[in-house]
Structure formats: structure tokens, C-alpha cells
Amino acid sequence: MNDKHLENTTANKFTRREALKLAGVGGIGLLLGATGVNTLLPSSPKNEQTSATPTGADEVIPFYGKHQSGIITPMQDFICMGAFDLTTTSLGDVRSLFQSWTQAAARMTAGKNVDEESDHALLPPVDTGEAMGLRPMKLTITFGLGASFFDERFGLASKRPAPLVDLPRFNSDEMRKEWSGGDIVVQVCANDPQVAFHALRNLARIARGKAVLHWLQEGFQRTSASDPTGSTPRNLLGFKDGTNNPQVSDPATANEVVWANTAESPAWMAGGSYMVMRRIRMRIEVWDRSTLTDQENTFGRHRLTGAPLGKANEFDELELDRKDAKGKPVVPVNSHAALAHMEGKVKILRRGYSYSSGMDLKTGQLDAGLLFICYNRDPRKQFIPMQQKLASVDRLNEYITHVGSGLYACLPGASEGGYIGDTLF
Numbered sequence: 046m047n048d049k050h051l052e053n054t055t056a057n058k059f060t061r062r063e064a065l066k067l068a069g070v071g072g073i074g075l076l077l078g079a080t081g082v083n084t085l086l087p088s089s090p091k092n093e094q095t096s097a098t099p100t101g102a103d104e105v106i107p108f109y110g111k112h113q114s115g116i117i118t119p120m121q122d123f124i125c126m127g128a129f130d131l132t133t134t135s136l137g138d139v140r141s142l143f144q145s146w147t148q149a150a151a152r153m154t155a156g157k158n159v160d161e162e163s164d165h166a167l168l169p170p171v172d173t174g175e176a177m178g179l180r181p182m183k184l185t186i187t188f189g190l191g192a193s194f195f196d197e198r199f200g201l202a203s204k205r206p207a208p209l210v211d212l213p214r215f216n217s218d219e220m221r222k223e224w225s226g227g228d229i230v231v232q233v234c235a236n237d238p239q240v241a242f243h244a245l246r247n248l249a250r251i252a253r254g255k256a257v258l259h260w261l262q263e264g265f266q267r268t269s270a271s272d273p274t275g276s277t278p279r280n281l282l283g284f285k286d287g288t289n290n291p292q293v294s295d296p297a298t299a300n301e302v303v304w305a306n307t308a309e310s311p312a313w314m315a316g317g318s319y320m321v322m323r324r325i326r327m328r329i330e331v332w333d334r335s336t337l338t339d340q341e342n343t344f345g346r347h348r349l350t351g352a353p354l355g356k357a358n359e360f361d362e363l364e365l366d367r368k369d370a371k372g373k374p375v376v377p378v379n380s381h382a383a384l385a386h387m388e389g390k391v392k393i394l395r396r397g398y399s400y401s402s403g404m405d406l407k408t409g410q411l412d413a414g415l416l417f418i419c420y421n422r423d424p425r426k427q428f429i430p431m432q433q434k435l436a437s438v439d440r441l442n443e444y445i446t447h448v449g450s451g452l453y454a455c456l457p458g459a460s461e462g463g464y465i466g467d468t469l470f
């Protein structure tokens with residue numbers, strides 16, 4: 046999914062007042078380039094250069110709203126995502142945790158410290174500090190609840206949404222507990238990895254005594270600075286990934302594919318969505334030894350252009366009934382694109398990032414792959430049947446293994462004065 050496809054997110058500019066306030070914290074030098082403040086500085090080629098913000102660095106993605114940001118928001122460059130397990134058994138504690146998280150998240154997405162700083166010399170600083178003076182960088186923070194949140198601890202079992210099922214075991218899954226599940230998931234995305242890490246770290250700090258991290262995964266894609274045109278990013282197998290994502294800038298499409306609806310979900314989920322996370326390890330070394338023809342037949346698309354096999358342009362229609370001179374399908378029936386297309390009847394919104402987590406010390410191979418994330422309105426009708434099909438016959442399976450998994454009910458957005466989760470607890 047790229048900016049070209051998604052233009053519906055209201056983007057507020059970082060105001061001059063905010064910028065001047067920030068000057069008090071970080072010094073005027075930090076402000077070179079902030080919208081509006083450049084007018085204070087004498088015009089020179091250098092200033093003109095620093096005033097360009099092609100990555101929308103000053104852009105604030107509003108935290109409050111009907112839907113949480115970070116779902117249909119055009120993808121930022123980096124992700125820092127974590128799942129928490131609650132250590133408290135008090136629903137009151139959970140409520141106050143979400144109230145504190147909401148306030149902190151609203152501040153951080155606006156480019157502020159997690160809370161007002163105290164000057165008490167004998168206390169630790171309120172904010173951990175590594176994002177001080179940094180621009181908002183389109184930070185979004187998205188909260189979801191795992192199925193375990195609805196167990197006996199908080200008396201909410203009867204409120205568990207029907208679409209929040211336990212995902213089945215799919216063919217060739219090699220799941221690891223340390224990369225799966227969690228009571229609460231927090232997806233943090235930003236155009237700066239330090240801004241993203243800072244947000245998750247401070248949320249974990251706020252949770253002390255109530256929740257602990259269960260897993261954490263960082264991810265990336267090419268940055269908007271290295272591709273200002275916003276073309277479809279490539280995954281670590283070298284292919285354009287995201288071409289045929291549904292165009293959720295169209296509200297009707299977003300309603301059909303992404304947003305929870307009372308037809309399947311409880312009223313407290315209206316405006317929310319279901320997020321699937323899969324940590325998918327790639328056998329990169331094997332892939333790198335396979336031929337171009339094999340790679341293209343695996344995806345059913347051309348490597349260079351991203352076009353469907355037999356077509357010239359990336360966004361040309363994927364026509365699965367086209368045959369070559371010998372009567373063979375031009376796009377192999379067991380290719381990833383052909384299978385995931387689901388005859389055009391089932392769609393999900395993909396929002397995944399590449400990850401690289403060092404190497405496997407036993408084999409010397411890279412531990413790298415795709416932190417697959419998708420949003421759907423009802424995973425029982427969307428992600429699950431799609432993954433069942435892919436897991437059984439997808440040609441891509443030769444090169445990947447699913448090693449982590451989670452399904453989370455992403456809560457509706459909150460309005461100012463409210464908090465994330467206030468429709469449920």
C-alpha cells in the first residue's frame with residue numbers, strides 16, 4: 046500500500062506555535078525546516094535545502110478519531126510492534142492503563158514528550174528522552190486485544206467478538222510461543238525508527254506493574270527519502286509487494302474489507318478492525334540461488350516491473366484465464382498472486398514490513414523475512430480461508446516458514462476526552 050493509493054488521511058501540519066514551543070525544549074537549531082519557522086530565518090540556498098520535508102516529517106497523523114490511525118493510514122517507513130501480557134487481574138488497572146496509554150500516545154503522535162517533564166532532581170525523567178526535539182514523523186500507535194484478553198481474568202469472556210477466533214494451525218506452520226499471541230498488541234509506525242522505538246519503549250514503561258512485553262519486532266521498508274515517488278516497495282525477495290492491495294481511500298471499500306461491522310461484530314467494535322500478524326521467515330539463501338524464471342513463476346509477476354506475467358505494467362489486470370500457445374496458463378495456477386487473488390472475491394488490507402533480526406547462529410543463515418500484517422473485517426471469511434489455500438499449495442512455501450502468529454481485535458478510535466477501549470471497559 047503506498048501514498049498514491051491512500052489519500053484520505055487528514056494530515057495536520059505541525060503548527061508554528063507547537064514549533065516555537067518545541068524551540069524551548071530543543072533549541073532553534075532543531076527547527077530548521079519546520080513548517081512556518083523557516084520564514085523567521087534569512088533566505089539562503091542552505092535554508093531552502095533544509096526547509097524541504099519530502100518525507101512529511103512535520104506531518105501529524107491525528108490520534109483521535111472514529112478509527113484508530115495506523116490501519117488505513119498510508120504506510121510509514123518503519124514499524125516497532127510489541128505484544129504485552131497483563132500481569133494485573135484488575136479491570137480497573139486495565140482501564141487506567143489504557144487511559145494513560147491514550148494520553149501518552151496522543152502526545153507522542155503530536156511530536157511531544159510522553160508527558161510534561163518534571164524538574165525534580167531526585168526522580169527519573171518522565172520521558173526517556175531519545176525523541177526530544179525530533180519531528181512527529183507521521184507516528185501512529187494502534188492498539189489491539191488478543192483472544193486471551195477475554196479469558197476469565199477480567200470478566201469479559203461474554204464480550205469476546207465472534208471474529209476473534211483462535212487461528213487454526215495451517216499446513217507447515219512452525220509456530221514459536223515467543224513470537225506469538227499476547228493479551229494486547231501495539232503497532233507503532235513512523236518515518237523514523239527512533240521515534241517508533243521511543244513510543245513503544247515509553248508505553249512499556251507506563252505499563253510497569255500492570256503489563257509486560259511478550260514479544261517485540263521491528264521492521265522496515267525502503268524509506269520515503271530513497272523513493273520520494275512513493276512507488277510500491279519491494280520485499281526482501283526483490284519483488285514489488287502491495288500492488289493489488291484494495292484501495293481503501295474509497296470509504297465503501299474500507300467498509301467492505303477493513304472496518305468491523307455489527308453484522309458480525311459486537312457494537313463495541315464498530316469502527317475497529319481485526320489485525321493478523323504473521324512472522325514469516327524467508328529462506329533467503331535458497332531464493333537467491335533460484336532462477337529468474339522460477340522466481341517469477343513463484344509470484345506470478347515480473348520481477349522488474351511487478352506486472353502480472355505476460356503483461357507490461359504493474360497495475361495491469363491479473364487475468365488468470367489467459368493461456369499461452371500451448372494452452373498453459375500464463376500465470377501459474379500455484380503462483381502466489383494467482384492463489385491469493387481468491388477469484389477476486391476475498392480481500393484483505395496488507396500492511397506488512399520486512400524484518401531482519403541478525404542471523405541463525407546454528408546455520409549461519411539470515412533471520413530475515415516479512416512481518417506480515419493485515420487488517421480485515423472478519424478473519425473467518427477473509428484471512429483464514431486465504432491462508433488455508435496458500436498454506437496448502439502456494440509455490441512460495443518452498444521459500445518461507447510462518448514462525449509467529451497473532452490475531453487481535455483493534456479497538457475503535459477514541460474521541461478527545463475518551464480513551465482507547467472506552468467502548469468496552
Ligand SMILES: C=CC1=C(C)c2cc3[nH]c(cc4nc(cc5[nH]c(cc1n2)c(C)c5CCC(=O)O)C(CCC(=O)O)=C4C)c(C)c3C=C
Nearest residue numbers: 280284285286287288289325344382385386415431432445
Ligand atoms: C494470507 C495472506 C497472505 C500471506 C500470508 C502472504 C505472504 C506473502 N506475500 C508475499 C509477497 C507478495 N504477495 C503478493 C500478493 C498478495 N498476497 C496476498 C496475501 C498474502 N500474502 C494477497 C491478498 C495478494 C494480492 C493478490 C491479488 O489479488 O492480486 C505479491 C504480488 C504483488 C501484490 O499484489 O502485492 C507479492 C510479491 C510474501 C513475500 C509473503 C510471505 C513472506
Ligand SMILES: [Fe+2]
Nearest residue numbers: 381382385395
Ligand atoms: Fe502475498
